[in-house]
Amino acid sequence: MAAPFPLTIKAGPAARRLIEREGLHPDLISAMPAAAGGPKWLVLNRLDRAVFGNWFKKRGQHPLHLIGSSIGAWRFAMLMNGEPMAALDRFEETYLNVRLRPYADPSLVSEATQTTLDQLLDDAAVQRILEHPTMRLHIVTARARGFNALEPSLLQGLGMMGAYVANAMHRNLVQLHFQRVVFHDGRSQHPFYKRGLQRPVNVQLTAANLKPALMATASIPMVLRGVRDIPGAPEGTYRDGGICDYQFDIPAPGIREGLIFFPHYDQTITPGWFDKSLRRRVRHRYSERTLLVAPSPAFIASLPFGKIPDRNDFIHFRVRHHDRVAYWRKVLQATDRLHDAFLEMIEKQNVLDHVQPFEA
Numbered sequence: 001m002a003a004p005f006p007l008t009i010k011a012g013p014a015a016r017r018l019i020e021r022e023g024l025h026p027d028l029i030s031a032m033p034a035a036a037g038g039p040k041w042l043v044l045n046r047l048d049r050a051v052f053g054n055w056f057k058k059r060g061q062h063p064l065h066l067i068g069s070s071i072g073a074w075r076f077a078m079l080m081n082g083e084p085m086a087a088l089d090r091f092e093e094t095y096l097n098v099r100l101r102p103y104a105d106p107s108l109v110s111e112a113t114q115t116t117l118d119q120l121l122d123d124a125a126v127q128r129i130l131e132h133p134t135m136r137l138h139i140v141t142a143r144a145r146g147f148n149a150l151e152p153s154l155l156q157g158l159g160m161m162g163a164y165v166a167n168a169m170h171r172n173l174v175q176l177h178f179q180r181v182v183f184h185d186g187r188s189q190h191p192f193y194k195r196g197l198q199r200p201v202n203v204q205l206t207a208a209n210l211k212p213a214l215m216a217t218a219s220i221p222m223v224l225r226g227v228r229d230i231p232g233a234p235e236g237t238y239r240d241g242g243i244c245d246y247q248f249d250i251p252a253p254g255i256r257e258g259l260i261f262f263p264h265y266d267q268t269i270t271p272g273w274f275d276k277s278l279r280r281r282v283r284h285r286y287s288e289r290t291l292l293v294a295p296s297p298a299f300i301a302s303l304p305f306g307k308i309p310d311r312n313d314f315i316h317f318r319v320r321h322h323d324r325v326a327y328w329r330k331v332l333q334a335t336d337r338l339h340d341a342f343l344e345m346i347e348k349q350n351v352l353d354h355v356q357p358f359e360a
Contacts, residue, residue: 006299006337007345008267009354012288015259016355019291024351026059030258031192033250034072036242036273039309040265041071042328043295045092046339047263048075052084055346061134063188067248069140069241073217077210080132081125092332094120096325100314106151110225113218117211126210136185137205138192140241141216142178144226149237153222160221163243167274171249174272180244181233183213192250203233217241246273249286264294265308268359287358295338304330 011019022028034041056064066076078091094116100109121129129137147159163177180200182192203209208231216227216238226237249271250260262269269292270276300308309328317324345351 003337004296004298005354006296006341007354008292008294008296009351009356010267010290010292010294010358011355012290012358014288015291016352016357018259018289019351019355023349024291024346026056027062028259029059029064029261031065031067031260032076033248033260033262034066034068034075035247035264035266036070036072036240037246037265038071038311039095039313039328041075042092042095042331043265043300043303043308043335043338044075044263045088045332046335047293047342048079049085049088050339050342051263052079053088054343056084059134063136064134065136065138065185065188065192067138067140067182067192067250068217069245069248070217070220073137073139073214073241076135076137077129077214078120080129080135080137081121082128090120096328099321102315102318106153106223106225109223110215110219113224114215117214121211121214123207126207129210130185130205130207136188138185139183139205139210139213139217140200140245141181141183141213141230141238142241142243143181143201143234144237144239145177145179148177148221148239149226151225156222164274167272168278171271171275171280174244174274178239178243180241181238183209183230183233201234203230206232209233213238240273243273246270246275258289260290262290262292264292267292267294267297281359290358292358293342295335299337303334 018028068076078087081087098116144159146162147155148163150156150159159177163174166173166176181203182200183203183205186204205213212227212230216230217240218224219226219239221239221243226239228237229235230238247264247266247270249269268281269287271280295308300306304327309331313324313327317327345354
């Protein structure tokens with residue numbers, strides 16, 4: 001008996017029509033988001049290898065817009081640093097061996113994170129990202145306002161409570177507490193967030209601000225210190241981009257052709273960090289051109305502990321670092337099935353056999 005298909009595939013109406021007309025090929029992809037979520041990205045590691053290490057080798061030279069927050073932005077930066085498979089090897093091994101002591105002083109966590117980033121991206125790597133022939137990186141950060149801009153945990157906690165209440169009233173009201181700032185590739189105008197309350201401050205990526213922007217987008221409130229006064233950006237304290245865009249509810253008026261291709265660790269899209277407990281989902285007018293590929297619920301249930309890795313693993317295995325690493329390696333080994341299933345689907349061109357609509 002054949003194993004069940006391990007991927008969930010969802011497509012907006014326009015995406016489905018486009019695939020019906022042209023088939024699914026790499027030149028159809030115009031943009032890709034990458035979600036925040038800490039260790040959850042590990043379940044996508046092998047899928048990234050299938051896409052960037054295999055499928056995209058046949059892609060042409062037109063720009064591919066990559067927009068990420070938090071660990072998603074780091075994923076894309078690593079993939080743009082030379083040969084994708086070797087870059088993923090380095091990132092995977094480095095991330096597996098991170099030691100994050102629960103409730104550690106944010107200054108110490110920031111110092112360790114900065115050291116890791118410096119090890120992964122030297123000056124030459126920064127230039128490779130800025131000059132990549134096809135990929136265009138866009139990093140989402142959250143410029144903190146009010147108490148959220150301060151470092152004492154008590155004051156940050158009060159600021160976060162205010163942001164949560166504002167967001168519960170309306171998603172766009174989180175901008176009163178955290179202003180979306182997008183550090184974008186300067187070679188082409190980025191196609192996201194062009195108008196309305198979600199319109200960001202746009203800052204061009206340079207050699208001076210690329211790594212500070214990556215540090216900022218990973219700076220979880222009360223876990224890491226914010227990043228102050230990034231070169232080229234408005235003065236202030238910058239924090240985790242997932243606050244504004246956790247899994248991306250993207251208005252993309254600049255994407256008039258092609259697909260927004262979203263390899264994701266979840267079957268649903270939760271727009272912002274504060275939306276998780278509200279169960280707020282993507283607005284469907286923004287998913288018209290989106291093709292989402294994620295591990296299926298049955299596949300996730302088959303993993304050790306019946307779940308994908310998450311930040312709670314650092315707490316659960318706080319005195320058993322090697323057990324956590326062993327668990328994560330088992331997950332990575334299991335996700336070879338996602339790699340193989342995706343490439344087989346591409347080869348057979350039977351993606352429409354698996355496509356589901358986004359839920360109403």
